[in-house]
Amino acid sequence: MLILISYLLLSLALFLFCFFKRWHLFCWLSYSVFLICFLAIIPLPGEDKVKYTAPTQVVFRFDEHRFIQLTGYGCQGRMYYVDDQKQIYYELARHSAKVLTEPFAHMPEDYIFVPLSDYSAIDVSQDGGRSFRTIHIETYEGMGSYQPTYNTIENIIVMNNQFFLKDKNRSIYRSPKPYGTRSAIISATSEKSFEGSIRYMGLRWTDQPQTMPIMPANYTGWQRWQCDPSLKQSITVYNRYAPLIKLQAQLRHLLGVTDEVKHEKETN
Incomplete structure:
Protein backbone atom coordinates (compact mmCIF):
# COMPACT_ATOMS: atom_id res chain seq x y z
CA MET A 1 0.00 0.00 0.00
CA LEU A 2 2.89 2.39 0.76
CA ILE A 3 4.22 1.79 -2.75
CA LEU A 4 0.89 2.85 -4.25
CA ILE A 5 0.75 5.98 -2.09
CA SER A 6 4.28 6.84 -3.18
CA TYR A 7 3.32 6.37 -6.85
CA LEU A 8 0.23 8.51 -6.30
CA LEU A 9 2.11 11.39 -4.67
CA LEU A 10 4.96 11.23 -7.17
CA SER A 11 2.62 11.31 -10.17
CA LEU A 12 0.68 14.21 -8.62
CA ALA A 13 3.88 16.18 -8.03
CA LEU A 14 5.04 15.46 -11.57
CA PHE A 15 1.68 16.56 -12.96
CA LEU A 16 1.79 19.86 -11.08
CA PHE A 17 5.38 20.49 -12.16
CA CYS A 18 4.56 19.83 -15.83
CA PHE A 19 1.40 21.91 -15.57
CA PHE A 20 3.28 25.01 -14.42
CA LYS A 21 6.04 24.38 -16.97
CA ARG A 22 3.37 24.00 -19.68
CA TRP A 23 4.81 20.68 -20.80
CA HIS A 24 1.50 19.44 -22.14
CA LEU A 25 2.59 15.97 -23.25
CA PHE A 26 4.28 15.16 -19.93
CA CYS A 27 1.35 16.77 -18.15
CA TRP A 28 -1.11 14.32 -19.70
CA LEU A 29 1.21 11.38 -19.12
CA SER A 30 1.68 12.20 -15.44
CA TYR A 31 -2.05 12.80 -15.04
CA SER A 32 -2.78 9.37 -16.57
CA VAL A 33 -0.34 7.75 -14.14
CA PHE A 34 -2.04 9.60 -11.28
CA LEU A 35 -5.48 8.28 -12.33
CA ILE A 36 -4.16 4.72 -12.62
CA CYS A 37 -2.65 4.90 -9.13
CA PHE A 38 -5.81 6.49 -7.73
CA LEU A 39 -8.00 3.73 -9.21
CA ALA A 40 -5.62 1.09 -7.86
CA ILE A 41 -5.80 2.43 -4.31
CA ILE A 42 -9.40 3.61 -3.85
CA PRO A 43 -11.65 1.24 -1.81
CA LEU A 44 -14.74 0.04 -3.69
CA PRO A 45 -17.91 -1.64 -2.34
CA GLY A 46 -16.86 -5.23 -2.67
CA GLU A 47 -19.54 -7.61 -1.39
CA ASP A 48 -22.57 -9.24 -2.96
CA LYS A 49 -25.78 -8.60 -1.05
CA VAL A 50 -28.35 -11.22 -0.05
CA LYS A 51 -31.97 -10.11 0.02
CA THR A 206 -78.64 -40.89 -5.63
CA ASP A 207 -76.66 -43.22 -3.34
CA GLN A 208 -76.17 -41.08 -0.26
CA PRO A 209 -72.93 -42.47 1.32
CA GLN A 210 -72.98 -43.77 4.88
CA THR A 211 -69.20 -43.72 5.21
CA MET A 212 -66.40 -41.75 3.59
CA PRO A 213 -64.97 -43.31 0.43
CA ILE A 214 -61.50 -44.85 0.54
CA MET A 215 -58.77 -43.53 -1.72
CA PRO A 216 -57.52 -46.12 -4.24
CA ALA A 217 -54.17 -47.79 -3.72
CA ASN A 218 -52.68 -46.11 -6.82
CA TYR A 219 -53.19 -42.62 -5.39
CA THR A 220 -49.80 -40.86 -5.34
CA GLY A 221 -50.90 -37.46 -4.05
CA TRP A 222 -50.63 -36.05 -0.56
CA GLN A 223 -52.93 -36.78 2.38
CA ARG A 224 -52.53 -33.29 3.85
CA TRP A 225 -51.50 -29.83 2.79
CA GLN A 226 -47.93 -29.02 3.75
CA CYS A 227 -46.29 -25.66 4.38
CA ASP A 228 -43.19 -24.34 6.13
CA PRO A 229 -44.09 -20.99 7.78
CA SER A 230 -40.42 -20.17 8.47
CA LEU A 231 -39.29 -20.65 4.87
CA LYS A 232 -37.28 -17.78 3.37
CA GLN A 233 -36.28 -17.41 -0.26
CA SER A 234 -33.00 -15.60 -0.74
CA ILE A 235 -31.77 -13.85 -3.86
CA THR A 236 -28.23 -12.64 -4.45
CA VAL A 237 -27.76 -9.09 -5.68
CA TYR A 238 -24.38 -9.18 -7.33
CA ASN A 239 -21.92 -6.36 -6.71
CA ARG A 240 -22.25 -3.73 -9.43
CA TYR A 241 -18.62 -2.68 -8.90
CA ALA A 242 -17.28 -6.15 -9.73
CA PRO A 243 -15.81 -5.08 -13.15
CA LEU A 244 -13.97 -2.16 -11.50
CA ILE A 245 -12.65 -4.43 -8.75
CA LYS A 246 -11.32 -6.82 -11.39
CA LEU A 247 -9.68 -3.92 -13.25
CA GLN A 248 -8.23 -2.65 -9.98
CA ALA A 249 -6.64 -6.03 -9.28
CA GLN A 250 -5.05 -6.03 -12.74
CA LEU A 251 -3.66 -2.52 -12.22
CA ARG A 252 -2.22 -3.46 -8.84
CA HIS A 253 -0.57 -6.49 -10.39
CA LEU A 254 0.84 -4.26 -13.14
CA LEU A 255 2.25 -1.88 -10.54
CA GLY A 256 3.81 -4.76 -8.62
CA VAL A 257 1.59 -4.46 -5.52
CA THR A 258 0.56 -7.74 -3.90
CA ASP A 259 -1.44 -6.68 -0.81
CA GLU A 260 -5.22 -6.43 -1.27
CA VAL A 261 -7.48 -3.43 -0.87
CA LYS A 262 -10.12 -3.83 1.83
CA HIS A 263 -13.37 -3.04 0.08
CA GLU A 264 -16.29 -1.51 1.93
CA LYS A 265 -19.75 -2.99 2.26
CA GLU A 266 -22.42 -1.48 0.06
CA THR A 267 -25.00 0.04 2.37
CA ASN A 268 -27.97 0.85 0.14
Missing part, protein backbone atom coordinates in the same frame (compact mmCIF):
# COMPACT_ATOMS: atom_id res chain seq x y z
CA TYR A 52 -35.09 -12.07 0.88
CA THR A 53 -38.30 -12.26 -1.11
CA ALA A 54 -41.65 -13.98 -0.56
CA PRO A 55 -40.98 -17.74 -0.75
CA THR A 56 -42.79 -20.02 -3.17
CA GLN A 57 -43.58 -23.57 -2.12
CA VAL A 58 -45.82 -26.46 -3.13
CA VAL A 59 -48.49 -26.82 -0.44
CA PHE A 60 -50.48 -29.68 -1.95
CA ARG A 61 -49.70 -32.23 -4.64
CA PHE A 62 -52.31 -34.17 -6.63
CA ASP A 63 -49.69 -36.17 -8.51
CA GLU A 64 -46.29 -35.68 -10.10
CA HIS A 65 -47.47 -32.93 -12.46
CA ARG A 66 -50.42 -31.28 -10.69
CA PHE A 67 -50.09 -29.25 -7.51
CA ILE A 68 -51.14 -26.13 -5.59
CA GLN A 69 -48.47 -23.49 -5.14
CA LEU A 70 -48.35 -20.69 -2.57
CA THR A 71 -46.21 -17.55 -2.70
CA GLY A 72 -46.06 -15.58 0.53
CA TYR A 73 -44.75 -15.33 4.07
CA GLY A 74 -46.03 -17.43 6.96
CA CYS A 75 -48.02 -19.84 4.74
CA GLN A 76 -50.28 -17.05 3.54
CA GLY A 77 -50.31 -15.25 0.21
CA ARG A 78 -50.94 -15.78 -3.50
CA MET A 79 -52.18 -19.23 -4.50
CA TYR A 80 -52.04 -21.02 -7.86
CA TYR A 81 -53.19 -24.29 -9.35
CA VAL A 82 -50.45 -25.68 -11.59
CA ASP A 83 -50.36 -28.51 -14.12
CA ASP A 84 -46.88 -28.39 -15.60
CA GLN A 85 -47.62 -31.21 -18.03
CA LYS A 86 -50.55 -29.39 -19.66
CA GLN A 87 -49.00 -25.95 -19.08
CA ILE A 88 -51.87 -24.78 -16.86
CA TYR A 89 -51.11 -21.99 -14.37
CA TYR A 90 -54.27 -20.60 -12.76
CA GLU A 91 -54.33 -17.96 -10.04
CA LEU A 92 -56.77 -19.01 -7.32
CA ALA A 93 -56.14 -16.08 -4.97
CA ARG A 94 -54.08 -12.91 -5.34
CA HIS A 95 -53.35 -12.53 -1.64
CA SER A 96 -54.26 -13.74 1.85
CA ALA A 97 -54.91 -17.36 0.84
CA LYS A 98 -54.10 -19.85 3.61
CA VAL A 99 -53.32 -23.55 3.63
CA LEU A 100 -55.78 -26.15 4.90
CA THR A 101 -54.95 -27.94 8.13
CA GLU A 102 -57.44 -30.81 7.88
CA PRO A 103 -56.72 -34.20 6.23
CA PHE A 104 -57.23 -33.72 2.50
CA ALA A 105 -56.85 -36.23 -0.34
CA HIS A 106 -57.72 -35.39 -3.95
CA MET A 107 -57.54 -37.68 -6.97
CA PRO A 108 -56.04 -35.99 -10.06
CA GLU A 109 -59.19 -35.71 -12.16
CA ASP A 110 -61.04 -33.13 -14.27
CA TYR A 111 -63.07 -31.88 -11.32
CA ILE A 112 -60.90 -29.96 -8.85
CA PHE A 113 -62.14 -28.68 -5.48
CA VAL A 114 -60.05 -26.16 -3.51
CA PRO A 115 -61.78 -24.94 -0.31
CA LEU A 116 -60.96 -21.66 1.36
CA SER A 117 -59.32 -22.12 4.75
CA ASP A 118 -62.50 -21.00 6.57
CA TYR A 119 -64.72 -23.08 4.23
CA SER A 120 -66.86 -20.07 3.39
CA ALA A 121 -66.49 -21.01 -0.29
CA ILE A 122 -64.91 -23.61 -2.55
CA ASP A 123 -63.20 -22.96 -5.89
CA VAL A 124 -64.30 -25.61 -8.37
CA SER A 125 -62.98 -26.50 -11.81
CA GLN A 126 -64.69 -28.90 -14.20
CA ASP A 127 -62.07 -28.71 -16.95
CA GLY A 128 -58.89 -29.85 -15.25
CA GLY A 129 -57.91 -26.46 -13.83
CA ARG A 130 -58.25 -24.28 -16.93
CA SER A 131 -61.02 -22.29 -15.24
CA PHE A 132 -62.56 -22.12 -11.78
CA ARG A 133 -65.78 -20.83 -10.29
CA THR A 134 -66.86 -20.40 -6.69
CA ILE A 135 -69.57 -22.42 -4.97
CA HIS A 136 -70.68 -22.53 -1.35
CA ILE A 137 -71.49 -25.26 1.12
CA GLU A 138 -75.25 -25.31 1.60
CA THR A 139 -76.05 -24.08 5.12
CA TYR A 140 -79.88 -24.10 4.98
CA GLU A 141 -81.44 -26.92 6.98
CA GLY A 142 -85.16 -26.21 7.06
CA MET A 143 -85.59 -24.68 10.52
CA GLY A 144 -82.08 -23.27 10.78
CA SER A 145 -78.61 -23.25 9.30
CA TYR A 146 -75.22 -24.81 9.96
CA GLN A 147 -71.75 -23.97 8.64
CA PRO A 148 -68.87 -26.47 8.88
CA THR A 149 -65.58 -24.99 10.10
CA TYR A 150 -62.02 -26.21 10.43
CA ASN A 151 -62.85 -27.11 14.05
CA THR A 152 -65.62 -29.52 13.03
CA ILE A 153 -64.27 -30.97 9.77
CA GLU A 154 -62.60 -34.36 10.18
CA ASN A 155 -61.38 -35.00 6.64
CA ILE A 156 -61.99 -34.29 2.96
CA ILE A 157 -61.78 -36.69 0.02
CA VAL A 158 -62.23 -35.96 -3.68
CA MET A 159 -62.55 -38.95 -5.98
CA ASN A 160 -64.60 -39.95 -9.02
CA ASN A 161 -65.01 -36.19 -9.56
CA GLN A 162 -67.03 -35.86 -6.36
CA PHE A 163 -66.31 -33.89 -3.20
CA PHE A 164 -66.85 -35.56 0.19
CA LEU A 165 -66.46 -33.80 3.54
CA LYS A 166 -66.96 -35.43 6.92
CA ASP A 167 -68.19 -33.12 9.66
CA LYS A 168 -68.33 -34.06 13.35
CA ASN A 169 -71.85 -32.70 13.72
CA ARG A 170 -73.46 -33.32 10.32
CA SER A 171 -71.86 -36.51 9.02
CA ILE A 172 -71.01 -36.40 5.28
CA TYR A 173 -71.34 -33.47 2.90
CA ARG A 174 -71.02 -34.20 -0.82
CA SER A 175 -71.25 -32.71 -4.26
CA PRO A 176 -73.47 -34.31 -6.94
CA LYS A 177 -72.22 -36.92 -9.36
CA PRO A 178 -70.17 -35.30 -12.13
CA TYR A 179 -72.54 -34.72 -15.00
CA GLY A 180 -74.45 -31.55 -15.68
CA THR A 181 -73.30 -28.02 -14.99
CA ARG A 182 -75.11 -27.22 -11.75
CA SER A 183 -73.16 -27.95 -8.59
CA ALA A 184 -73.59 -27.64 -4.84
CA ILE A 185 -72.25 -29.22 -1.67
CA ILE A 186 -74.86 -30.35 0.84
CA SER A 187 -75.22 -32.62 3.84
CA ALA A 188 -77.68 -35.47 4.38
CA THR A 189 -79.68 -33.14 6.63
CA SER A 190 -79.88 -30.54 3.87
CA GLU A 191 -80.94 -33.18 1.34
CA LYS A 192 -83.97 -34.01 3.48
CA SER A 193 -84.86 -30.32 3.60
CA PHE A 194 -84.66 -30.07 -0.18
CA GLU A 195 -86.61 -33.24 -1.00
CA GLY A 196 -88.96 -32.50 -3.86
CA SER A 197 -86.86 -29.62 -5.12
CA ILE A 198 -85.98 -29.99 -8.80
CA ARG A 199 -82.52 -28.63 -8.09
CA TYR A 200 -81.61 -31.64 -5.94
CA MET A 201 -83.55 -34.42 -7.65
CA GLY A 202 -82.32 -36.93 -10.19
CA LEU A 203 -79.54 -39.45 -10.61
CA ARG A 204 -76.87 -36.96 -9.64
CA TRP A 205 -78.00 -37.16 -6.01
Whole structure:
Protein backbone atom coordinates (compact mmCIF):
# COMPACT_ATOMS: atom_id res chain seq x y z
CA MET A 1 0.00 0.00 0.00
CA LEU A 2 2.89 2.39 0.76
CA ILE A 3 4.22 1.79 -2.75
CA LEU A 4 0.89 2.85 -4.25
CA ILE A 5 0.75 5.98 -2.09
CA SER A 6 4.28 6.84 -3.18
CA TYR A 7 3.32 6.37 -6.85
CA LEU A 8 0.23 8.51 -6.30
CA LEU A 9 2.11 11.39 -4.67
CA LEU A 10 4.96 11.23 -7.17
CA SER A 11 2.62 11.31 -10.17
CA LEU A 12 0.68 14.21 -8.62
CA ALA A 13 3.88 16.18 -8.03
CA LEU A 14 5.04 15.46 -11.57
CA PHE A 15 1.68 16.56 -12.96
CA LEU A 16 1.79 19.86 -11.08
CA PHE A 17 5.38 20.49 -12.16
CA CYS A 18 4.56 19.83 -15.83
CA PHE A 19 1.40 21.91 -15.57
CA PHE A 20 3.28 25.01 -14.42
CA LYS A 21 6.04 24.38 -16.97
CA ARG A 22 3.37 24.00 -19.68
CA TRP A 23 4.81 20.68 -20.80
CA HIS A 24 1.50 19.44 -22.14
CA LEU A 25 2.59 15.97 -23.25
CA PHE A 26 4.28 15.16 -19.93
CA CYS A 27 1.35 16.77 -18.15
CA TRP A 28 -1.11 14.32 -19.70
CA LEU A 29 1.21 11.38 -19.12
CA SER A 30 1.68 12.20 -15.44
CA TYR A 31 -2.05 12.80 -15.04
CA SER A 32 -2.78 9.37 -16.57
CA VAL A 33 -0.34 7.75 -14.14
CA PHE A 34 -2.04 9.60 -11.28
CA LEU A 35 -5.48 8.28 -12.33
CA ILE A 36 -4.16 4.72 -12.62
CA CYS A 37 -2.65 4.90 -9.13
CA PHE A 38 -5.81 6.49 -7.73
CA LEU A 39 -8.00 3.73 -9.21
CA ALA A 40 -5.62 1.09 -7.86
CA ILE A 41 -5.80 2.43 -4.31
CA ILE A 42 -9.40 3.61 -3.85
CA PRO A 43 -11.65 1.24 -1.81
CA LEU A 44 -14.74 0.04 -3.69
CA PRO A 45 -17.91 -1.64 -2.34
CA GLY A 46 -16.86 -5.23 -2.67
CA GLU A 47 -19.54 -7.61 -1.39
CA ASP A 48 -22.57 -9.24 -2.96
CA LYS A 49 -25.78 -8.60 -1.05
CA VAL A 50 -28.35 -11.22 -0.05
CA LYS A 51 -31.97 -10.11 0.02
CA TYR A 52 -35.09 -12.07 0.88
CA THR A 53 -38.30 -12.26 -1.11
CA ALA A 54 -41.65 -13.98 -0.56
CA PRO A 55 -40.98 -17.74 -0.75
CA THR A 56 -42.79 -20.02 -3.17
CA GLN A 57 -43.58 -23.57 -2.12
CA VAL A 58 -45.82 -26.46 -3.13
CA VAL A 59 -48.49 -26.82 -0.44
CA PHE A 60 -50.48 -29.68 -1.95
CA ARG A 61 -49.70 -32.23 -4.64
CA PHE A 62 -52.31 -34.17 -6.63
CA ASP A 63 -49.69 -36.17 -8.51
CA GLU A 64 -46.29 -35.68 -10.10
CA HIS A 65 -47.47 -32.93 -12.46
CA ARG A 66 -50.42 -31.28 -10.69
CA PHE A 67 -50.09 -29.25 -7.51
CA ILE A 68 -51.14 -26.13 -5.59
CA GLN A 69 -48.47 -23.49 -5.14
CA LEU A 70 -48.35 -20.69 -2.57
CA THR A 71 -46.21 -17.55 -2.70
CA GLY A 72 -46.06 -15.58 0.53
CA TYR A 73 -44.75 -15.33 4.07
CA GLY A 74 -46.03 -17.43 6.96
CA CYS A 75 -48.02 -19.84 4.74
CA GLN A 76 -50.28 -17.05 3.54
CA GLY A 77 -50.31 -15.25 0.21
CA ARG A 78 -50.94 -15.78 -3.50
CA MET A 79 -52.18 -19.23 -4.50
CA TYR A 80 -52.04 -21.02 -7.86
CA TYR A 81 -53.19 -24.29 -9.35
CA VAL A 82 -50.45 -25.68 -11.59
CA ASP A 83 -50.36 -28.51 -14.12
CA ASP A 84 -46.88 -28.39 -15.60
CA GLN A 85 -47.62 -31.21 -18.03
CA LYS A 86 -50.55 -29.39 -19.66
CA GLN A 87 -49.00 -25.95 -19.08
CA ILE A 88 -51.87 -24.78 -16.86
CA TYR A 89 -51.11 -21.99 -14.37
CA TYR A 90 -54.27 -20.60 -12.76
CA GLU A 91 -54.33 -17.96 -10.04
CA LEU A 92 -56.77 -19.01 -7.32
CA ALA A 93 -56.14 -16.08 -4.97
CA ARG A 94 -54.08 -12.91 -5.34
CA HIS A 95 -53.35 -12.53 -1.64
CA SER A 96 -54.26 -13.74 1.85
CA ALA A 97 -54.91 -17.36 0.84
CA LYS A 98 -54.10 -19.85 3.61
CA VAL A 99 -53.32 -23.55 3.63
CA LEU A 100 -55.78 -26.15 4.90
CA THR A 101 -54.95 -27.94 8.13
CA GLU A 102 -57.44 -30.81 7.88
CA PRO A 103 -56.72 -34.20 6.23
CA PHE A 104 -57.23 -33.72 2.50
CA ALA A 105 -56.85 -36.23 -0.34
CA HIS A 106 -57.72 -35.39 -3.95
CA MET A 107 -57.54 -37.68 -6.97
CA PRO A 108 -56.04 -35.99 -10.06
CA GLU A 109 -59.19 -35.71 -12.16
CA ASP A 110 -61.04 -33.13 -14.27
CA TYR A 111 -63.07 -31.88 -11.32
CA ILE A 112 -60.90 -29.96 -8.85
CA PHE A 113 -62.14 -28.68 -5.48
CA VAL A 114 -60.05 -26.16 -3.51
CA PRO A 115 -61.78 -24.94 -0.31
CA LEU A 116 -60.96 -21.66 1.36
CA SER A 117 -59.32 -22.12 4.75
CA ASP A 118 -62.50 -21.00 6.57
CA TYR A 119 -64.72 -23.08 4.23
CA SER A 120 -66.86 -20.07 3.39
CA ALA A 121 -66.49 -21.01 -0.29
CA ILE A 122 -64.91 -23.61 -2.55
CA ASP A 123 -63.20 -22.96 -5.89
CA VAL A 124 -64.30 -25.61 -8.37
CA SER A 125 -62.98 -26.50 -11.81
CA GLN A 126 -64.69 -28.90 -14.20
CA ASP A 127 -62.07 -28.71 -16.95
CA GLY A 128 -58.89 -29.85 -15.25
CA GLY A 129 -57.91 -26.46 -13.83
CA ARG A 130 -58.25 -24.28 -16.93
CA SER A 131 -61.02 -22.29 -15.24
CA PHE A 132 -62.56 -22.12 -11.78
CA ARG A 133 -65.78 -20.83 -10.29
CA THR A 134 -66.86 -20.40 -6.69
CA ILE A 135 -69.57 -22.42 -4.97
CA HIS A 136 -70.68 -22.53 -1.35
CA ILE A 137 -71.49 -25.26 1.12
CA GLU A 138 -75.25 -25.31 1.60
CA THR A 139 -76.05 -24.08 5.12
CA TYR A 140 -79.88 -24.10 4.98
CA GLU A 141 -81.44 -26.92 6.98
CA GLY A 142 -85.16 -26.21 7.06
CA MET A 143 -85.59 -24.68 10.52
CA GLY A 144 -82.08 -23.27 10.78
CA SER A 145 -78.61 -23.25 9.30
CA TYR A 146 -75.22 -24.81 9.96
CA GLN A 147 -71.75 -23.97 8.64
CA PRO A 148 -68.87 -26.47 8.88
CA THR A 149 -65.58 -24.99 10.10
CA TYR A 150 -62.02 -26.21 10.43
CA ASN A 151 -62.85 -27.11 14.05
CA THR A 152 -65.62 -29.52 13.03
CA ILE A 153 -64.27 -30.97 9.77
CA GLU A 154 -62.60 -34.36 10.18
CA ASN A 155 -61.38 -35.00 6.64
CA ILE A 156 -61.99 -34.29 2.96
CA ILE A 157 -61.78 -36.69 0.02
CA VAL A 158 -62.23 -35.96 -3.68
CA MET A 159 -62.55 -38.95 -5.98
CA ASN A 160 -64.60 -39.95 -9.02
CA ASN A 161 -65.01 -36.19 -9.56
CA GLN A 162 -67.03 -35.86 -6.36
CA PHE A 163 -66.31 -33.89 -3.20
CA PHE A 164 -66.85 -35.56 0.19
CA LEU A 165 -66.46 -33.80 3.54
CA LYS A 166 -66.96 -35.43 6.92
CA ASP A 167 -68.19 -33.12 9.66
CA LYS A 168 -68.33 -34.06 13.35
CA ASN A 169 -71.85 -32.70 13.72
CA ARG A 170 -73.46 -33.32 10.32
CA SER A 171 -71.86 -36.51 9.02
CA ILE A 172 -71.01 -36.40 5.28
CA TYR A 173 -71.34 -33.47 2.90
CA ARG A 174 -71.02 -34.20 -0.82
CA SER A 175 -71.25 -32.71 -4.26
CA PRO A 176 -73.47 -34.31 -6.94
CA LYS A 177 -72.22 -36.92 -9.36
CA PRO A 178 -70.17 -35.30 -12.13
CA TYR A 179 -72.54 -34.72 -15.00
CA GLY A 180 -74.45 -31.55 -15.68
CA THR A 181 -73.30 -28.02 -14.99
CA ARG A 182 -75.11 -27.22 -11.75
CA SER A 183 -73.16 -27.95 -8.59
CA ALA A 184 -73.59 -27.64 -4.84
CA ILE A 185 -72.25 -29.22 -1.67
CA ILE A 186 -74.86 -30.35 0.84
CA SER A 187 -75.22 -32.62 3.84
CA ALA A 188 -77.68 -35.47 4.38
CA THR A 189 -79.68 -33.14 6.63
CA SER A 190 -79.88 -30.54 3.87
CA GLU A 191 -80.94 -33.18 1.34
CA LYS A 192 -83.97 -34.01 3.48
CA SER A 193 -84.86 -30.32 3.60
CA PHE A 194 -84.66 -30.07 -0.18
CA GLU A 195 -86.61 -33.24 -1.00
CA GLY A 196 -88.96 -32.50 -3.86
CA SER A 197 -86.86 -29.62 -5.12
CA ILE A 198 -85.98 -29.99 -8.80
CA ARG A 199 -82.52 -28.63 -8.09
CA TYR A 200 -81.61 -31.64 -5.94
CA MET A 201 -83.55 -34.42 -7.65
CA GLY A 202 -82.32 -36.93 -10.19
CA LEU A 203 -79.54 -39.45 -10.61
CA ARG A 204 -76.87 -36.96 -9.64
CA TRP A 205 -78.00 -37.16 -6.01
CA THR A 206 -78.64 -40.89 -5.63
CA ASP A 207 -76.66 -43.22 -3.34
CA GLN A 208 -76.17 -41.08 -0.26
CA PRO A 209 -72.93 -42.47 1.32
CA GLN A 210 -72.98 -43.77 4.88
CA THR A 211 -69.20 -43.72 5.21
CA MET A 212 -66.40 -41.75 3.59
CA PRO A 213 -64.97 -43.31 0.43
CA ILE A 214 -61.50 -44.85 0.54
CA MET A 215 -58.77 -43.53 -1.72
CA PRO A 216 -57.52 -46.12 -4.24
CA ALA A 217 -54.17 -47.79 -3.72
CA ASN A 218 -52.68 -46.11 -6.82
CA TYR A 219 -53.19 -42.62 -5.39
CA THR A 220 -49.80 -40.86 -5.34
CA GLY A 221 -50.90 -37.46 -4.05
CA TRP A 222 -50.63 -36.05 -0.56
CA GLN A 223 -52.93 -36.78 2.38
CA ARG A 224 -52.53 -33.29 3.85
CA TRP A 225 -51.50 -29.83 2.79
CA GLN A 226 -47.93 -29.02 3.75
CA CYS A 227 -46.29 -25.66 4.38
CA ASP A 228 -43.19 -24.34 6.13
CA PRO A 229 -44.09 -20.99 7.78
CA SER A 230 -40.42 -20.17 8.47
CA LEU A 231 -39.29 -20.65 4.87
CA LYS A 232 -37.28 -17.78 3.37
CA GLN A 233 -36.28 -17.41 -0.26
CA SER A 234 -33.00 -15.60 -0.74
CA ILE A 235 -31.77 -13.85 -3.86
CA THR A 236 -28.23 -12.64 -4.45
CA VAL A 237 -27.76 -9.09 -5.68
CA TYR A 238 -24.38 -9.18 -7.33
CA ASN A 239 -21.92 -6.36 -6.71
CA ARG A 240 -22.25 -3.73 -9.43
CA TYR A 241 -18.62 -2.68 -8.90
CA ALA A 242 -17.28 -6.15 -9.73
CA PRO A 243 -15.81 -5.08 -13.15
CA LEU A 244 -13.97 -2.16 -11.50
CA ILE A 245 -12.65 -4.43 -8.75
CA LYS A 246 -11.32 -6.82 -11.39
CA LEU A 247 -9.68 -3.92 -13.25
CA GLN A 248 -8.23 -2.65 -9.98
CA ALA A 249 -6.64 -6.03 -9.28
CA GLN A 250 -5.05 -6.03 -12.74
CA LEU A 251 -3.66 -2.52 -12.22
CA ARG A 252 -2.22 -3.46 -8.84
CA HIS A 253 -0.57 -6.49 -10.39
CA LEU A 254 0.84 -4.26 -13.14
CA LEU A 255 2.25 -1.88 -10.54
CA GLY A 256 3.81 -4.76 -8.62
CA VAL A 257 1.59 -4.46 -5.52
CA THR A 258 0.56 -7.74 -3.90
CA ASP A 259 -1.44 -6.68 -0.81
CA GLU A 260 -5.22 -6.43 -1.27
CA VAL A 261 -7.48 -3.43 -0.87
CA LYS A 262 -10.12 -3.83 1.83
CA HIS A 263 -13.37 -3.04 0.08
CA GLU A 264 -16.29 -1.51 1.93
CA LYS A 265 -19.75 -2.99 2.26
CA GLU A 266 -22.42 -1.48 0.06
CA THR A 267 -25.00 0.04 2.37
CA ASN A 268 -27.97 0.85 0.14
